[in-house]
Amino acid sequence: MAAPFRLRLIPFGRSVWTDAVRPDPPPVSMIDLLARLKHLVRSGRLADAHRLFDGMPYRDEVSYATLLAGHAAAGDFPGAMALFSRLRASSPPLAAADPFVLSLVFKSCAEAADAGFLPHAASLHAFSVRSSAVSSVFVATALADVYAKGRCLGLALKMFDEMPHKNVVSWTTLVASLTRAGRRHEALRRFSEMRTSGVHCDSYAYAAALTACADAGLLSRGREVHAFCAKLGLDTTPYVANTLATLYARCSDVDSTLAAVSRMGTRDVAAWTTVIAAYMQTGRAKEAIETFVRMLREESSAAASPNEYTYAAIIAACADIAWVCIGEQLHAQDARKGFAGARSVANSLVTLYTRDAGCLSAADAVFRESLVKDVVSWSAIISGYAQEGLDEDAFTLFREMRHHSSCPRPNEFTLASLLSVCATAAALDAGRQLHALAVAAGLEHHAMIRSALIAMYGKSGSMLDADMVFSHRVKDDVVSWTAMIVGHAEHGHSKKALELFKEMCRVGLKPDHVTFIGVLNACCHAGEVELGLRYLNEMNQSYGLHPAKEHYGCVVDLLGRAGRINEAEELIGKMAANEKDGVVWTSLLRACAARGEEETGKKAAERAMEAEPWGAGAHVAMANLYANKGQWHEAAQERYMMKQKGVVKGAGWSSIAVGGEGKRVGVFVAGDHTHPQDSAIYRMLELIYYGAGMARYVPDQLDLGSELDMMISS
DNA sequence: CTAGGGTTAG
Secondary structure (H helix, E strand, O other), X not given: OOHHHHHOOOOHHHHHHXXXXXXXXXXXXXXXXXXXXXXXXXXXXXXXXXXXXXXXXXXXHHHHHHHHHHHHHOOOHHHHHHHHHHHHOOOOOOOOOOHHHHHHHHHHHHHHOOHHHHHHHHHHHHHHHHOOHHHOHHHHHHHHHHHHHOOOHHHHHHHHHHOOOOOHHHHHHHHHHHHHOOOHHHHHHHHHHHHHOOOOOOHHHHHHHXXXXXXXXXXXXXXHHHHHHHHOOHHHOHHHHHHHHHHHHHOOOHHHHHHHHHOOOOOOHHHHHHHHHHHHHOOOHHHHHXXXXXXXXXXXXXXXXXXXXXXXXXXXXXXXXXXXXXXXXXXXXXXXXXXXXXXXXXXXXXXXXXXXXXXXXXXXXXXXXXXXXXXXXXXXXXXXXXXXXXXXXXXXXXXXXXXXXXXXXXXXXXXXXXXXXXXHHOOHHHHHHHHHHHHXXXXXXXXXXXXXXXXXXXXXXXXXXXXXXXXXXXXXXXXXXXXXXXXXHHOOOHHHHHHHHHHHHHXXXXXXXXXXXXXXXXXXXXXXXXXXXXXXXXHHHOOOOOOOHHHHHHHHHHHHHOOOHHHHHHHHHHOOHHHOOHHHXXXXXXXXXXXXXHHHHHHHHHHHHHHOOOOOHHHHHHHHHHHHXXXXXXXXXXXXHHHHHOOOOOOOOEEEEEOOOOOEEEEEOOOOOOOOOHHHHHHHHHHHHHHHHHOOOOOOHHHHHHHHHHHHHO
């Protein structure tokens, strides 16, 4: 490409020879050169473009801008800055404050999405002010976008405020920036302002407004915007159609999603992916996978082959129904197609492998091998360790995340996972620190965080704190209500739990499966047999929820404790065969043991052992039953059978954190004498019992016994 | 020759 100009530099003698063999090509005009440069930039051949650029007889602002567009598209801010410096140093001098040039340099920075470049952008901002280039709406908009994408929304908003004349693009940038920052309602207010200011909206503007609606789940507002763009015929443009589809998908309206997609000529990749996602969001993983298969079948005719987003979605579908083996095949396909390195695919693979406890190391491997990690990557792997109860690993990863060079900000998913770790470990101090982090991140009132905080405080024994969080509730969050009910139930505040349940129903909230676990648990603690039976019935009749084994288990326990053993046995009979697990039979057995019901007890023990041949609970309970009746021989027989089968009675471990800063966690079992200071510890324990006795908190011996039993059998 | 938009993962 650069050849014509090089030829003239060749020494005269050879030039004659060259001319004789190959005549000098006709002189190429600057206009042609620019067209060639533009073509190279458009086709992404940046190195070739640079060669042509260097060979040009002279370079003006237009040629610089053309080449800069290539760096902007590639998100190459350093390259753009290098070119900009060259322009400033050029002789004869060129206008560095050219609005075309500056807006492209800013765009390259916005595309780069690297917060480290922000100071350079700020100094270019100063240059733009000094040279009055900011008065260009192009420069100002590009710069505002840099600030917004660089997490400096305040600065971006200031830029928008100071823009004397906003056009569609600047308005749209404003709306999109607010949406990205999670301020969707403000974004929509600005969208209305744009419309009343008389600016003509285009498809970009509608897409931005629809995204705000989709993110905020504002279905009716979205329908309004839909009507506006349908009137202008813009709902057939691919971007708008896909944004509409996303809106309806987020609102779980699959029919409208399909309708929106059908408005565009042919489904593109994004449309297929949105449809798959819509099925996913409505819990129809099978249909999502069917859609993917259909997409593959139509791939050749429709020219919409799955991309990394599609694979991310479909692997997520496999994760959702724990189809790890199919997901593994998709993993292999991705590796072949070169998608496996894509962050979105890596993230959904991590999620897939965390679905199966045995695959946690695979999840870890995918996580470690992914080059670019974001909040989602970290949250996914943290949640994997959290689900397995590996609290140490989860927190180690969190620490690593916070010290990582990309310093991703923890969001609601990260903090909710860690809070669930604190809940299971009853780690109140760590939970409080996470609470502080949530406040600092402005996530305090997020539904996911609020319910996680309530559960954490509840499980850590601080219902007062749980109540504090709950009092800031939004009225339609079933999960938070449920966490409160479960919390009170677990603390034995049965009355409070049942009152909350009634209030929840009164304000029109629909309880779910988990809510009823809390409710039945509360009935169980309070010995409210009739109420428990009524709620179990109501769950089915009034709320259309099929009781699961957890619910039956609760009521079986309730009936058993009340000595209504026949009814408990009858209730078990109503359960589906595959639901009758060791837990429910053990509940019945425990009731029989307490009442000396040998016959039913034997039956229950047999069933429990069938369900859990590895379990020790049934043997222990039977041994206790015989021992209580003084049938020492039979009791010994049970112990002997246990030994023969090789079942090991799992010890109930307890843990306690000792000391303040850098404290250590100690673990122990009942009757433990392994600690070097055990005699001192037991003496202290006696003092505590004595003190508790003075305060009339002597634990009921019988109750303590059954608690221990439960601990052993669990 | 310039600025803005849709699909995914926890």
